[in-house]
Each structure stands twice: as structure tokens, then as C-alpha cells.
Amino acid sequence: MAKYMLIMRNSDESLAKMMDASFDDMLETVGRFNEELIKAGVLVAAEGLDDAAQGVVVDHTGGTPVVTDGPYGETKELFGGFYILDVASKEEAVEWAKRIPAFPGSRTEIRRVPGIDEFPQDNEWIKKERVWREQTGQL
Amino acid sequence: MTSLEAVWRIESARIVGALTRYTGGDLELAEDVAQEAVAEALVSWPRDGEPANPVGWLLKTARRRAIDSFRRRAARDEKYALLASEDTDGGDGHLWDPDRIDDDVLALMFVACHPVLSPEARVALTLRTVGGLSTEEIARAFLVPVATIQARVTRAKKTIAAARVPFEVPPQADRKERLGGVLSVLYVIFTEGSTATAGDSLLRTDLAYEAVRLARTLAALLPGEPEVFGLIALCELTAARFPARTAPDGSAILLEDQDRRRWDRSAIRRGLAALAQATAAGRGLGPYGLQAAIAAGHATAASVAETDWERIVLLYEALGRVAPSPVVELNRAVAVAMASGPAPALLLVDELVAQDRLPGSHLLPSVRGELLSRLGRTAEARAELELAARLCGNARERDVLVRKAAALS
Numbered sequence: 001m002a003k004y005m006l007i008m009r010n011s012d013e014s015l016a017k018m019m020d021a022s023f024d025d026m027l028e029t030v031g032r033f034n035e036e037l038i039k040a041g042v043l044v045a046a047e048g049l050d051d052a053a054q055g056v057v058v059d060h061t062g063g064t065p066v067v068t069d070g071p072y073g074e075t076k077e078l079f080g081g082f083y084i085l086d087v088a089s090k091e092e093a094v095e096w097a098k099r100i101p102a103f104p105g106s107r108t109e110i111r112r113v114p115g116i117d118e119f120p121q122d123n124e125w126i127k128k129e130r131v132w133r134e135q136t137g138q139l
Numbered sequence: 140m141t142s143l144e145a146v147w148r149i150e151s152a153r154i155v156g157a158l159t160r161y162t163g164g165d166l167e168l169a170e171d172v173a174q175e176a177v178a179e180a181l182v183s184w185p186r187d188g189e190p191a192n193p194v195g196w197l198l199k200t201a202r203r204r205a206i207d208s209f210r211r212r213a214a215r216d217e218k219y220a221l222l223a224s225e226d227t228d229g230g231d232g233h234l235w236d237p238d239r240i241d242d243d244v245l246a247l248m249f250v251a252c253h254p255v256l257s258p259e260a261r262v263a264l265t266l267r268t269v270g271g272l273s274t275e276e277i278a279r280a281f282l283v284p285v286a287t288i289q290a291r292v293t294r295a296k297k298t299i300a301a302a303r304v305p306f307e308v309p310p311q312a313d314r315k316e317r318l319g320g321v322l323s324v325l326y327v328i329f330t331e332g333s334t335a336t337a338g339d340s341l342l343r344t345d346l347a348y349e350a351v352r353l354a355r356t357l358a359a360l361l362p363g364e365p366e367v368f369g370l371i372a373l374c375e376l377t378a379a380r381f382p383a384r385t386a387p388d389g390s391a392i393l394l395e396d397q398d399r400r401r402w403d404r405s406a407i408r409r410g411l412a413a414l415a416q417a418t419a420a421g422r423g424l425g426p427y428g429l430q431a432a433i434a435a436g437h438a439t440a441a442s443v444a445e446t447d448w449e450r451i452v453l454l455y456e457a458l459g460r461v462a463p464s465p466v467v468e469l470n471r472a473v474a475v476a477m478a479s480g481p482a483p484a485l486l487l488v489d490e491l492v493a494q495d496r497l498p499g500s501h502l503l504p505s506v507r508g509e510l511l512s513r514l515g516r517t518a519e520a521r522a523e524l525e526l527a528a529r530l531c532g533n534a535r536e537r538d539v540l541v542r543k544a545a546a547l548s
Binding site (some may be wrong): 001035038039040041042088089090091094095096117130131133135 | 354
């Protein structure tokens with residue numbers, strides 16, 4: 001088994017469609033999809049992010065980090081939310097991604113989340129990370 | 140894994156469930172037409188491209204095959220004549236009914252775990268029809284020839300048909316007992332998958348995970364059942380120890396010697412959450428819930444010494460009342476030894492010996508030997524450990540017993 005993150009990105013087109021949609025309908029559609037994931041026993045975590053306009057960007061291009069308000073770059077580069085699924089294969093993660101009730105114009109990227117067991121276990125920092133994960137119950 | 144395999148893994152239970160209802164409860168026909176649809180997809184998807192709605196495509200294809208079959212059988216069986224004449228809407232509207240699909244999947248689970256089937260048949264049929272595993276995958280996981288699993292599944296479907304097992308979620312009066320049957324099949328799958336001593340260990344863990352996945356599905360479909368959560372908790376808390384239970388050379392590491400830092404904390408957290416759900420029902424814990432509570436006692440203790448053994452003893456007592464078994468009694472004796480010392484534990488073990496409750500098992504003399512050794516009765520301890528070694532079937536465990544006996548000389 002492996003964990004995959006499904007990263008959802010919007011575009012101007014999908015954001016416009018989202019604004020037009022009824023909030024209740026959206027909650028129902030997304031809720032139904034989430035319920036499917038729960039019934040299939042694969043849902044590990046899911047979060048959606050607040051409006052990118054409320055965000056802040058720290059730019060490391062120069063020597064000193066530059067802080068600017070608002071979104072970074074183009075809408076299509078913006079990360080809007082994610083799912084983490086525990087599935088048998090990348091193809092299964094892709095199959096679930098196809099079913100996300102997404103607005104036209106949005107895209108979903110599928111990335112594997114390596115487990116801590118894949119790192120050198122004798123490294124002192126990995127040992128410390130393991131302790132932290134134990135104490136906080138992280139994935 | 141191809142995308143067809145991924146679709147099948149996600150949807151097989153719902154596809155076969157919907158088709159079984161559609162065919163008037165004919166699981167064998169439903170499975171056959173579903174497999175035919177998959178075979179057709181194997182040819183046509185790569186050639187014509189994957190359909191926009193893969194599940195709809197599979198259902199439509201399977202339904203067409205089912206109708207062919209109804210027509211062929213109509214002459215000799217009225218039931219199929221009726222089914223053939225009923226299906227005139229031209230679509231698959233009544234085949235895929237969102238309001239019934241959960242019940243179809245549940246019914247499929249209950250039928251696959253039906254008491255008319257042998258335990259092996261229940262396991263094979265559940266993995267095949269509900270889990271969507273191929274015959275080859277099941278055979279590999281159980282280390283038996285493909286033909287054996289094939290025959291087991293075929294025979295199981297014939298038995299279901301011959302016994303006229305209805306395709307339904309059992310009525311309330313039978314629910315508890317039948318649910319117990321489903322849970323025990325899932326637990327057998329989990330235990331088989333968690334046996335580190337046989338086969339490809341990676342593959343085996345996948346089998347254990349399969350049981351957890353099916354148990355989660357069951358919990359989502361039957362939310363009011365505390366024992367389903369008890370089983371999930373037991374599986375999660377047991378699986379949490381997987382990373383720590385084998386040494387680099389493949390030998391098993393006993394609970395007391397495991398590096399607890401290697402236990403999977405997120406599995407423990409999920410197990411404790413499921414156990415809290417089982418407890419919250421307020422109806423007392425059942426056998427799975429109690430075993431989970433014992434596992435939780437270990438999972439949350441920093442070491443063997445810091446384990447709340449008094450509580451573990453009480454939990455074993457409760458487990459012995461709801462699911463009496465000599466193995467539970469023996470485990471209780473071990474817990475008593477940890478909580479109150481070897482003398483009271485030996486009394487319990489001697490009672491098991493006197494009643495000959497575990498004939499031929501190496502576990503009883505091995506525990507008895509340990510207790511005698513802690514009491515300083517060395518000669519008796521050595522004899523018991525030697526007896527245990529003679530009875531033990533596992534070479535690695537036998538070596539440990541022989542070494543322990545020799546150390547007492």
C-alpha cells in the first residue's frame with residue numbers, strides 16, 4: 001500500500017464557475033465524493049485552502065526574502081486543496097482523481113507521499129523526526 | 140496495475156452487487172457476466188480508448204451479456220423469461236440505483252460469508268467478489284495453486300445457488316449472528332495476512348490491508364455496529380506492530396523485545412479512534428473490541444514494565460466470558476504472572492493442564508516452564524521446556540525453547 005496526495009489546482013475558468021455554483025450544491029457534491037472515499041476505506045486526510053488572495057508569498061529569489069501579499073503567479077499554479085489516499089497503486093489514485101467533482105478548467109496532480117521508513121533510519125534527524133511523529137501521531 | 144484493474148478494484152463489489160440484484164439474486168451469473176465485461180474491456184479499451192464512464196461501460200456490457208443469458212434460459216426457467224421481459228427500458232437506470240447500491244454491497248458481503256459455505260470458501264468468495272481480487276492474487280497470497288482457488292470459488296457459488304441463499308441484508312433477527320460471520324471472515328483474512336512466517340511478507344501485508352479496507356467499508360455501510368469498529372481497532376493496532384515484529388534475518392521478534400519506536404503511530408491512532416467508537420456504543424465490548432482493548436493496552440505502554448497488567452488481566456477475564464477458549468485462559472495466566480507474579484499464574488496453568496484443555500500444544504508447557512523457572516523449580520522447568528520443544532512445529536521457535544531448557548542445566 002502507498003499514500004498518494006491528490007493536489008487540486010484551479011484556473012480562472014474553474015474559479016469563475018465555482019463562484020457561480022450554489023454553495024449547498026457544492027457541499028453536497030463534495031460530501032458525496034468524500035463519502036465514496038470513506039466507504040472504499042481509502043481516505044486518510046483532506047483539506048481545502050482559503051482564498052489565495054488572502055495568502056502571502058515569501059519570495060526567496062534575492063538574498064533577502066521578500067514578502068508580498070496576495071497570490072503568487074498565475075491562477076493555474078495555485079494549490080487549492082488536497083486529498084491523501086491510502087491505495088494499492090498509482091493507477092488507483094489516478095482513478096480516484098478522475099472522479100473528483102472538479103469544475104472544468106481545474107487540474108489535479110497525483111504525487112506519492114514517501115513514508116519515513118524509506119529514509120536512512122540511522123540518520124539522527126530522521127530519528128528525531130520519528131520521535132516527533134510518534135508524539136504527535138503524524139502520518 | 141492498468142486503469143481497468145484500478146476501476147475494477149474500486150468498483151467490483153458495487154458492479155457485482157448491482158448485477159446480482161439485477162439477475163434476481165444469481166451471484167454466479169452476475170460474476171460471470173461481470174468477468175465477461177472485463178474481458179471485453181481488456182480488448183476494446185486499448186483499441187478504442189477508455190470510455191468516459193468506465194463503470195457505466197462495464198455495467199452496460201455486463202447487462203447485455205446477462206440479457207443474452209436470460210433469453211437462453213427463458214425456455215427452461217420462467218424466472219429468466221420474466222427477467223428478460225422486464226428489462227425493456229433500454230438503459231441501465233434500474234441496474235445502477237444509487238439508493239440501493241450500499242445495500243447491494245452489504246448483501247454481497249453477507250452472501251459471500253454465508254454459513255452454508257466452508258470457512259475457506261467464505262474467505263475465497265469474499266476476496267474474489269467483494270475485494271475484487273483475481274483468482275491468481277488470492278492463490279499467491281494463500282500459497283495454494285490457482286486451480287484450488289478457482290475450484291473453491293466455483294463450488295462456493297454453486298452451493299449458494301443450491302441452498303437458494305437470498306440476496307439480501309439479513310433481517311434484524313439474524314443480523315447479529317450473520318454479522319459475526321462476516322467479521323470472522325475478515326479477521327481470518329487479516330490473520331492470514333499478518334502471519335510473517337510464510338510466503339512473501341510484502342504480499343501478505345497487502346492481504347492484511349485488504350481485510351482492513353473491507354472492514355472500513357463495512358463500518359461505513361453499517362455505522363451502528365460496535366463490533367465492526369472493534370474489529371477495525373484490533374486490525375489497526377495489530378498492524379501497527381508490523382514494522383517492528385521481524386528482525387533483519389526474517390525471524391520473529393516477541394512483543395517484549397520489539398523496538399516500540401518502530402510501531403506505526405498513525406495506525407495506533409486510527410485503532411484507538413475505532414476502539415473509542417466501539418466503546419461509545421455503550422453496549423459493552425464484544426470479542427473483537429476486547430482483544431482490541433488488550434492490544435491498545437500494549438500499544439499505549441512505553442515498555443513491558445510500564446504496561447497496566449492489572450487492566451490486561453481484567454480484559455482477558457471479560458474476553459474469557461464472552462468468547463471462552465483455553466488460549467484466552469493461557470494468555471490471562473501470562474498477564475496474571477506479569478501483574479501478580481508467577482505463583483497465582485501457575486495455579487491457572489495447572490488447571491488447564493488438569494482439564495487437558497490444550498492437548499498437544501507446545502504453548503501450555505512453554506508457559507508452564509517459564510513460570511516454574513521464575514519460581515526456582517529448575518528441574519521441573521527444564522522438563523516442561525523440553526516437552527514444549529518436542530511439541531513445537533516451528534523450527535525457529537523450537538531452537539529458542541531448546542536453548543532456554545539448556546540454560547537451566
